[in-house]
Amino acid sequence: MSDVISGDSRLELVCNWDSIGTVQLDAGYRLMMPHGIPKASGVYMISATSESDQYRCSAYVGESQDIHNRLTSDYAKSGWEPSQRRANTNRHVHKWIYLGLSSGEAEFQVQICRGAYVVDSNNLRIQLNFDNLYHRQSIEAMTVVANPALRFVNKRA
DSSP states (O other): OOOSSOSOOOOEEEEEEEEEEEOEEOSSSOEEOOSOOOSSOEEEEEEEEOSSTTTTTEEEEEEESOHHHIIIIIITTSOOOTTSOSOHHHHHHHHHHHHHHHTTSOEEEEEEEEEEEEEOTTOOEEEOOTTSHHHHHHHHHHHHHHOTTSEETTOOO
16 A cells, blocks of 8 residues: 655645634623634634733634533633533633733633635645644644744643
8 A cells, every 4th residue: 555645745735714803701700702703613713912921822723513612601601710510611711811800910712713714735735624623722722832932721732
């Protein structure tokens, strides 16, 4: 059986990121995610803008079958009190954003990737399918690899 890939090969990942807006706080502990987050599968990144060492160059990247639900429900409404029974990731993200916003030390920008493709060494363009978990996870992982200056609060690179 011959190898499918042999010799030197090049793959280039091209992602189209859209800035959706900033996260705000409501009168309570809830996070208000920006409007315009689609009810679709995709990859998202929440990045902090700050002069504070705690938040400078920090970001969170993730993927979901429904990024609208993931951001507006799972993260925004989860709370971060340890006594609340919610998924650890949800509380962690909520706490990171809440503390940055409530202290005035950081602003948080939401970006989403809903379009990406790979270009191979023959310049063949292969469209990625965001309904495919492996495609979303590939974009998530390469976002971490391609941004070494960012400190990802949910990844150890």
